[in-house]
Amino acid sequence: GESVGLHLPTLSVQEGDNSIINCAYSNSASDYFIWYKQESGKGPQFIIDIRSNMDKRQGQRVTVLLNKTVKHLSLQIAATQPGDSAVYFCAEKQSGGYQKVTFGTGTKLQVIP
Amino acid sequence: ETGVTQSPTHLIKTRGQQVTLRCSSQSGHNTVSWYQQALGQGPQFIFQYYREEENGRGNFPPRFSGLQFPNYSSELNVNALELDDSALYLCASSLDLASSYEQYFGPGTRLTVT
Numbered sequence: 061g062e063s064v065g066l067h068l069p070t071l072s073v074q075e076g077d078n079s080i081i082n083c084a085y086s087n088s089a090s091d092y093f094i095w096y097k098q099e100s101g102k103g104p105q106f107i108i109d110i111r112s113n114m115d116k117r118q119g120q121r122v123t124v125l126l127n128k129t130v131k132h133l134s135l136q137i138a139a140t141q142p143g144d145s146a147v148y149f150c151a152e153k154q155s156g157g158y159q160k161v162t163f164g165t166g167t168k169l170q171v172i173p
Numbered sequence: 174e175t176g177v178t179q180s181p182t183h184l185i186k187t188r189g190q191q192v193t194l195r196c197s198s199q200s201g202h203n204t205v206s207w208y209q210q211a212l213g214q215g216p217q218f219i220f221q222y223y224r225e226e227e228n229g230r231g232n233f234p235p236r237f238s239g240l241q242f243p244n245y246s247s248e249l250n251v252n253a254l255e256l257d258d259s260a261l262y263l264c265a266s267s268l269d270l271a272s273s274y275e276q277y278f279g280p281g282t283r284l285t286v287t
Contacts, residue, residue, distance in 0.1 A: 092273070096278075101280070102280055102281075103265075103278030105278070106276070106277070155272050158272060159206050159272065160218045160231070161208075161218065161265075161276060162218065163216050164215060165215060166214075
């Protein structure tokens, strides 16, 4: 399939270790912050989101942290597996009746077996 | 429940031509958005349709247009193709317009303009 990871920052992690992917955002009016995973040749896949009035949210093996003071978002993946290898995008959505998602710069995660 | 599907998978067009890309939303979803993803970049919002009406547009020229049908399937039309239009075109559907609803993306159509 096509690669979507060209010219992207890359994070290499040993299988079994925890991964932390960071993202800075600029729009203070955003209401939702979202992490997507995109594998080669596929569309983005929703991982987890967090509303602006929260600072932490946990899912299955993933945790998203939001620091509104410094406009920083992070995705933590526990016990990283080879199937986690993909490009990860942070994204934001404003509140109200509008589904426009603004994507940030992606990070390519490479899991070393 | 079927997910979001798009057709065709790949397409090659010549500069100046017109193209129509198609998207079938997930069952029950009345909102569809279209995105353009250039190689190595994140998707860029083109526009959004809600119940057959355009409901928001990104920074794309008028030669990018769309339609949403009563069954909520959708088309993206691009006229007068330029080389820079080469990209992966993604559609995403959501249950409704409110931002609290998650968007589900299709696999995309890879458009190459020569």
